[in-house]
Amino acid sequence: MDNNKTTSVLEAARADTQERFQAGLTTDHQYHNQGHTERVCKAVLELGQSAGLAGYQLEILELAALFHDLGFTETYEGHEAVSRQLADQFLSSQAYEEERKAEVLNLIDVTFPPKVPQTQLEKIMCDADLSNLGSPHYFEYLQALRHEWKTFLNQEYTDEAWYRLNYKFVKNHRFYTAAAVEAYDKQWNTNRKQLKQLRDEHRSPALGNDKPAKPEQAKLAGAISDSKSAQTMFKTSLRNHLDLSALADNKANIMLSVNALIVTIVMPLASSYVSEHPQLVIPMLVLLVTCLTSMIFATLATRPIKMSGETSREAISSGTSNLFFFGNFFKMDFPAYESGMQEIVSDTKKLDSSIMRDLYFLGRSLGRKYRLLRICYTIFMIGIITTVLTYGLLIWITSAI
Template identity: 35%
Template sequence: MNDQQLLELVEEYVKRFFQTHHDDRLVYHNFKHTEQVVKHATAIANHYQLNDHDFFILLAAAWFHDTGYFITLEDHETAGANLAESFLKEQNLPEEDIVLVKSAIFSTRMPQNPSTLLEKILCDADLYHLGTDAFEEKNKLMRKEFNDIHHLDNNKLQWNKHSVEFLKSHQYHTDYCQLLLNQGKQKNLEELEARVEKWQKEEDEKIASEQKKSQEESKKLQEKQILPEVKDSDKPKKKKERPERGVETMFRISSTNHQRLSDMADNKAHILITVNSIILSAIISLLLRRLSEYENLIIPTAIILIVSLLAMIFAILATRPSLPPGTFTRNDIDEKKVNLLFFGNFYRMPLDEYAYGMSRMMEDRDFLYGSLTRDLYSQGIVLGKKYRLLRVAYNIFMFGLIVAVLAFIIAAAFFGEK
């Protein structure tokens, strides 16, 4: 079976797949998008005059690249690549060609980082619309799809701010698309920035108007002496009106103070470790070798060695870091149990899961303030443990040093050479 015949089988298979799989939320990543990607990939491939075999590899990857959305939304590239592998193995395609198809599909994962010409062509075909007049329409579909999938409510201002950042960071990988589409992409970026600036201004004016209206109403109530009369009965309502700026200042100052105290503790521990290291080095290098001559100093020397070693151990324990597992589940996010403000709770999670959690937290004020509260509490717990160990280390060093000096004096005075 030649490459052209096999490509026709791929096309028929993917068409049937989209006909038998449907998700109302996928208003952008649907069969229409796949057809357009294949169309653009064909045009770019013709420009580079690919041979028939490379042409097949590229278009097979283009047909399969978004089929994974109907299998899983978590890692659709892997799902699509596995689906392609399964079908192509049935067609007895050589393993090395299957690897090339899968690699091209994986290259479309954001952020894109293609390494071969075929991967660069597919990546550019996938985001071809960024430099065309169809950008605005497709951007609206992307927003609707994203909100439906993640159960969010990003308004047009929030979404288009993200779109501006994406356009700024994106670059086409082939010379063909750079020459053909960069100018159109820059035009779309400038128009989108202008709209975002306009919407931001309107929103700021709306907020300012509402604040002014609220202040005027409050002033009228005060003039009519209504506020003093309902002050006590109005307290339950005021619980809902939190002093946002004051709360944020409180969290910021508390976090800064905790960080300052933590730095002070680390510096104190570092001083203690350094001093005792010098003491241990001096005793081991100078005194131990002479104990056979001064047997009366064995006990005082042992005391100061033990004291320095214990002080160092507790000082090290005070500064030794500990890490949580670094994972969380979506159930933790939905139940607001996880604190995403501390890296130890997410450093092993994929970016998509962390972004989902942060989006949910930023949309929910109670979740956000709860996370800030847990973060402050956790910092306090760590500080308490650190200072407790540090206090033990200093007590051992202080009282142990006193005992050791007294032991040296007694040994020298009563048991020294006469």
């Protein structure tokens, strides 16, 4: 692709994205707006040039930066997939080379957490997208993002919760390229320290600066994510629950097979002797009722529970959902599921709650299975004993007469 064609595509892309930003964004888009896109474009070029890149590599980096947040012009939740779609449509309309278009789309994809960049271009793209963490204007951008989350996601935080959330994110963040470390690391460290100070300043004064507002919740929040012992315990419990669930299904299948065998083979054979031995009618009826009742309870034990297949945004935000269970998301579209999952994994408390919720409801389901199986086996045992005793009693009465 010659330089004139490259210049033409970039100019068209800038014009297209600028027009869409102006038409599709509101004054409430204080962070994800054209200004953010321009800063990311500038950052990818600076980091790319520092890394010795030139030509088409800088071109696809800039194209990806121009389109990576364009989806906000149409939707806030699930904007990632829309950004990719808009870039795909534009580049196709420009007859852009397919191989390079695929690289641009891949660079847009890698800006979506929790994807981890692998190539040099992907690392540059991710570093540029989060270059605001190492900006002197970081706290201005942070307030803009807080306004967006309150407006578009209905997520409102106390000052303490907001600074704690962002301190954890900034503290755990690391830039991928040497150029980004050199350019942003010093200011990133300054911002990190200031976030920590703000977090401590906004803690509840009644409990002191070194304690959260609710100690009993603090012990719980992060208990799983931050403790290897807790993680091991939960993994073991989940595995044991799954093994017990499989064992319960096997037990139910055994009862279904045995009773089906009796009903379809034993009962027809026994019925052929009824005319000669009328006393068999009562034991046969007892056995038939036993088998049918046992089969009903065995079927109930293995019958899948009713599932809605979707989870509301309110349930996700309030931490009362579990998106790790397929029954809560199989009717949701991917952008909504991805957005909800990103919210859960970015919040330690919500993540821990989902893990505990998964174990709890798996245990509830397991308890139901074993309760029904106990009834099933009890009915079968009593029914078989009753059948044998009835048959023996009738034989004794008949012989006595």
